[in-house]
Amino acid sequence: MNATPFRSGFVALLGRPNVGKSTLLNYLVGQKIAITSPTAQTTRQRLRGIVTLPEGQMILVDTPGIHKPHHRLGEILVKNAQTLVRSVDVVLLLVDGSQPAGTGDGFIAQGLATQKTPVLLGLNKQDLVADEQGERITASYQALLPAAPLLPFSAVTGQGIPELQAQLLQALPPGPCYYPPEMVTDQPERFIMAELIREQIFHLTREEVPHAVAVVVERVEETPKITRIFAAIVVERPSQKAIIIGNQGQMLKTIGSQARQEMQKLISGPVYLQLFVKVEPKWRQTPRLLQDLGYRLES
Known part of the structure; x- marks a missing residue:
């Protein structure tokens, strides 16, 4: 009987500003490496968080929120986030799962629909969803990317995080341990x-x-x-x-x-x-x- 292969690879955390990408990165890594703020567009530089488990290693790449740029810095940040999609193994499209899909989510989903990279759809902020809203919100996101698995979770409470982590790992190809297990980021x-x-x-x-x-x-x-x-x-x-x-x-x-x-x-x-x-x-x-x-x- 063959042992389950060790899986490894790169996961892009993509989404509009302020959907919780940095909060999720810190939660999965187990310590603070990305700054968080209620103010949109906190993240600027590409930041890698490393999660090493017995069954695999995920390199999570936090990206600036995709938005309409208003200056040269904004153009650089958005273009770098779009370039990243073509160089990773999996994209986790993060959305504010406490609100129905908006035009910004539709813009990002439209761009991902033409990519070959596998996409998972993460519905964050489930701790803020009232029971009667859940189905309507979920349906609005499912319509954007019908083929993408939908993963509800909360990066604040940890609800749904084990299932999200398992799905991400399963979506990665068999591969080596890229970084020493004790490393949580490759940034100096x-x-x-x-x-x-x-x-x-x-x-x-x-x-x-x-x-x-x-x-x-x-x-x-x-x-x-x-x-x-x-x-x-x-x-x-x-x-x-x-x-x-x-x-x-x-x-x-x-x-x-x-x-x-x-x-x-x-x-x-x-x-x-x-x-x-x-x-x-x-x-x-x-x-x-x-x-x-x-x-x-x-x-």
Whole structure:
């Protein structure tokens, strides 16, 4: 009798902004590697989360929410998400399963219908669905991709996650263990540190500020007793800089304090964090600055 083959491969987490892709990634990995926020378009860079089980290994690729871009940065993010679909083994199309399908979901589904990559349809936020709504909502999504298996779940409560994980693994081909079992992401710590700072900016500042912000960790000094991190927050206008700094520097101090607490969990040790803010006008529209800040089209 043949043993069940070890399965492995890459899974793209695709969907509109704010459907819970990063929350699901963190849940499956078992720790926080992707930032989350109620504000749409939190994710910018392609982030891989690695889930290793006795029966296989899934490399989950978080993507920016697919939306109508309003600047060069938005164009790069959407094109990179669309390119990713052609290079993975499985696509998990995530939707807000507490609401019927909208035009944005239909746009993404239409693009996936012409792809050869297998697609699973994940209906997130089931903890918010009233019983009388369930069938109507499910039918609206099934109509978008009739051939795709429908998987209801909640990335907040864990409802339906074991079934979702099993279906994803089964959809992957037999293959090797690409990464050591103890790895949860292939991103360097500096990337995660910068994202933890950006997350606090999303949580603490006004609606118009976070999307104009980039964070660069410029230096990390490690000693046996403490890790010192020096990071720049890049904004587009002096008014945004003033908001980030806050009255008598209080906002910047709060951003730094909360980001530092998250970093200490990441590296399991004490952290000294120094932040400064600089203005780069129209950086989201400037190819050179986008390259310098790590945003580029992927092949």
